[in-house]
Amino acid sequence: MMKKVAVLGGTGYTGMELLRLLWFHPEVELSFISSESRQGEALAEVHPHFAGVSSELVFSNSNPEEVPTDMEAVFCALPHGSSAGIVKDLLERGFRVIDLSADFRLRESSLYPEWYGQDHPYPSLLQDAVYGLPEVNRACIKEADLIANPGCYPTSVLLALLPLAREGILPEKGLVVDAKSGVSGAGRAPRQAFHFPECQESFKAYRLASHQHTPEMEQELSDNLGKEVSLIFTPHLIPINRGILSTVYLPMEKNLKEEDIRKLYEDFYSDEEFVKLLGRDLFPETRWVRGSNYCYLNLRSDSRTGTLIIVSAIDNLIKGAAGQAIQNMNLMLGLREGVGLQQIAPLP
């Protein structure tokens, strides 16, 4: 029997992708959808790409009391800040929740005012949230009632660095993360900076040394290394719709050979369905993972400068958001982890 699930917040880019992926998921039934702005309208009215799908779903509002009690998982794709309260209510009503906002990603409540500009409204909940990166947290995710679905940049960077952290050879200092994202990462609400002619034929860095995903990466790396890690993180805006490419630089001991590091990565990810280390001379392009739940990695050790460079590519809306959320749901509901997520990139 199909398991019923709900999506709160189905008009933003992350919500749209959740709706699409869940609609075609062979083992769940998308049964309840909400939207503040388009409440009362039918799915295909709001999203014309659904016009060929004979759906009778209508957007409700996002009031937790409206969510039918037989939902086996509830996805929250609501704006940062406004998600926390709704998640709390959903948990109190007994739902298992996958929250795609940033509201439960940091365990240390004091980081919220520093990086998000406001206090966390329910700091006591932070300890209950499981950080939803299946490649390192699979066991906890299966049992969790609240998943903090990772940020898009952190997903790309953590998958690039976790093998080193787990092996204990990640340097605690000197990490440089230079990351680049497509514009869908900025959300769907129109703003001057993301107006088409302000992005097209341009490229920029933004939020230097102050992006809110920084402490999320440091938290997870520190946890996995067992020591306090700090890094410098610079995000950039690419004039494309989808895709994140992260280029990570680490000072490396010269006696550590590239082939040994490759071996470490291959072993670490050998059983992972969605993380692939490419052949030695093939570096990831974002288009190869566009529309898919894959993360593609490659690395190079430069002995001239003693630097290890790791390049990682994901689709920010799938492995960086909706796809990873469904991967988490699959684990929570006891389904095969990759079910509903096998799509590969429709190139070009």
Next chain:
Amino acid sequence: MMKKVAVLGGTGYTGMELLRLLWFHPEVELSFISSESRQGEALAEVHPHFAGVSSELVFSNSNPEEVPTDMEAVFCALPHGSSAGIVKDLLERGFRVIDLSADFRLRESSLYPEWYGQDHPYPSLLQDAVYGLPEVNRACIKEADLIANPGCYPTSVLLALLPLAREGILPEKGLVVDAKSGVSGAGRAPRQAFHFPECQESFKAYRLASHQHTPEMEQELSDNLGKEVSLIFTPHLIPINRGILSTVYLPMEKNLKEEDIRKLYEDFYSDEEFVKLLGRDLFPETRWVRGSNYCYLNLRSDSRTGTLIIVSAIDNLIKGAAGQAIQNMNLMLGLREGVGLQQIAPLP
């Protein structure tokens, strides 16, 4: 049991999409693939977006003698001109063939030198080919041994006009077809005109009054109307990867009301899975059908000028090529027509 199929020509854009769609098709097994340029290499070596798919397929050459005899259908995605001879050999060896080139689309062999610049090598085969537009030729397709898969522009234009032709109210003269295509329509071989900086931030018309898809549209419209139809066709190049939007203009009798024409289209396409007339004020955008087998239509009757305008959008590589070919295959093999083709656009 899975039905085995082959794809000849798996490195161009059309071939790549055939491989992707067939790989995930639930009722066929992609069993044989060929490529002249990458013969001997494995699927994921040639196409890195397949890296996550545990395929052991290796590209063979395209010699018809290499195609295993248990293939229930063979797709030819070879260049125009070089396809005809291979198709002939495949037919002689008893295969059912879906040819994605232009080599069998025109029934009148005299049109080849005029529009394609060379004589047809096997004119006697032209009468055996079935024009593979399921929405009008479904019965013949089921029985065919050779499908001439329609051109991308013709698919978008014919779906826009066939209801009028079948109803007998398509004007024989005065049709203007202004069509626009993404760059993947030009194929994958690098050429100056499609070098990134020559296309980006630009737009142009090309092959005015001389594009080789013109007689294909005239042939099918004439057949369906039962009178000789002529039209003027201007293709344009959009700096996007995928998508065709055709804007078609017809002089219309003023007593024909827009609501009657809408009714005609709704009825004509009421049982069609892949053709959708949008709501009155919603005109198609190519992104809504990107990555899908859908054709979205809308129309407007302008009483000021006595003009009917029809706008049609498809993904040139799917409904305009690989998807339609698979739709034809499904019919030929007695499968459900839409199986393997339900994907909708991964927006944005």
Next chain:
Amino acid sequence: MMKKVAVLGGTGYTGMELLRLLWFHPEVELSFISSESRQGEALAEVHPHFAGVSSELVFSNSNPEEVPTDMEAVFCALPHGSSAGIVKDLLERGFRVIDLSADFRLRESSLYPEWYGQDHPYPSLLQDAVYGLPEVNRACIKEADLIANPGCYPTSVLLALLPLAREGILPEKGLVVDAKSGVSGAGRAPRQAFHFPECQESFKAYRLASHQHTPEMEQELSDNLGKEVSLIFTPHLIPINRGILSTVYLPMEKNLKEEDIRKLYEDFYSDEEFVKLLGRDLFPETRWVRGSNYCYLNLRSDSRTGTLIIVSAIDNLIKGAAGQAIQNMNLMLGLREGVGLQQIAPLP
């Protein structure tokens, strides 16, 4: 001595281009600039691309009383609707005005409610405005106090059709104008439809049979032909910043030969600095005129269907707006018509 000029509305795309072109104009001094939203800020603060220019200009508000009396011309690049009142005040204060809004383009006040959705506030002024297309109105422009600077689409279409209208061989009916514009044509204010991910990798038609530039084209063509002309106009959105390509279709008498029509165009534009008929087989691409005040034309007569096709390309912000406004100013102030406008496209 440099002639002083003012620009009201210097933060939109048209205003920005006026500021740039006037800054480098060798015979005028940009002396006064205004902006409602950025009043009090310096030019380079508001527009970082001016950072290398040692300007001390500061944005004032757009109150006509603030405009210094020694301005020899005032450009109004204010939103449609809000321009009319300010223009009226400027005229009353004795300024010569070039209005880049649509507020004075239609001579017939009754067309405003039909096409712009509201009554014109000062209909008596409509007869005083000179339609600022130098290629046909040069003499009147020189003497004018109020220039209605043409719309971007009308500029591209009128330059394509005026030789036929003036020669008396433009058909009164059956004209089809299929036009395509970059996104800057929609202005600088962020809106959902022009948010980067909603435009990128997509293409669409909009405002079918109802775009407000239709009566402007019909007015000018009728005037020049001496008979009432009607046309059907469909604008489309190209995912590029700048550029308009118009493809115009006309039924043509079969005895009219393409070489004769070419001769007519060559003669008509032989003395024009900014309109160029390209060689017979070279059709315009928008990139060739990007950043320039040129209009590139070409045409093809299709004897199969009795259709003449004309293709026209301009930069919507230059020949379609700011450049044309400066061309008008040059005429008004007795300067050489092309001064300050010689830039050609910075390809690619």
Next chain:
Amino acid sequence: MMKKVAVLGGTGYTGMELLRLLWFHPEVELSFISSESRQGEALAEVHPHFAGVSSELVFSNSNPEEVPTDMEAVFCALPHGSSAGIVKDLLERGFRVIDLSADFRLRESSLYPEWYGQDHPYPSLLQDAVYGLPEVNRACIKEADLIANPGCYPTSVLLALLPLAREGILPEKGLVVDAKSGVSGAGRAPRQAFHFPECQESFKAYRLASHQHTPEMEQELSDNLGKEVSLIFTPHLIPINRGILSTVYLPMEKNLKEEDIRKLYEDFYSDEEFVKLLGRDLFPETRWVRGSNYCYLNLRSDSRTGTLIIVSAIDNLIKGAAGQAIQNMNLMLGLREGVGLQQIAPLP
């Protein structure tokens, strides 16, 4: 009297920009142009964006014997490798040469086989070449007979780092240069990797730890610091036509304050026309310098990690190639350094 100049290699992107900028340069006359592939054709035939310019220039071949002796400077925009021999001949014939290839940028001939894959054919000439970065080499450039015009990436990186090198506070190790370039940087010859659909909607890193611009940056930084500098350099491909953004990371002593570094940069560049440090919170976007000769810089010191981040933006074809070459020519010919180069970006 106008000074005559020649351009050898006028069909690539760098050559096209030289032709455009020199055509409008008020103090030089573009008198001789060459192209191997389009020899014998007129300027506007080869480059349609010149159609409005009444030029009678015709492309010659690139044989140095054809260059008229009254040329006061000769620009070589020929492919790397094939330039050296022609430059040698030009020098022997007494011309002053500005070479835009890489053939004379490295003083140490042993670096050519390592980074360019072949021996330098005329190593003795390397010592005669002056590295043409006016901001640090102005005096030598004025007297030079042979200018090695800097690479595009090195220009963006050196302008970002030279103030620190000259001040002696650039660290010798630990520099990370993460740079991103538009596709025109790859040249105009069509290749698979730069075919439109292979770049659009994608982003990638390339030539990790092996790009040939690395030793050029190290050479100049070492020279200016007086110590051997090494750096790790990763170039990336942005799907835009023009623009380079370099993000540079340096370990910084914690007692060095951001305001002091800003002061250093402001002082260092206070007399420079083309290098601008933006206001503290305004980080460069490539569009702001597109079509201009400017380099925009900004920096941030992150005390959390002890890192200084510098962001630099240029137009790769202007300050990164043709514009800088003309800036060098201006110096060589005793003209005002910025003449002919005042254009600012035509936004958007």
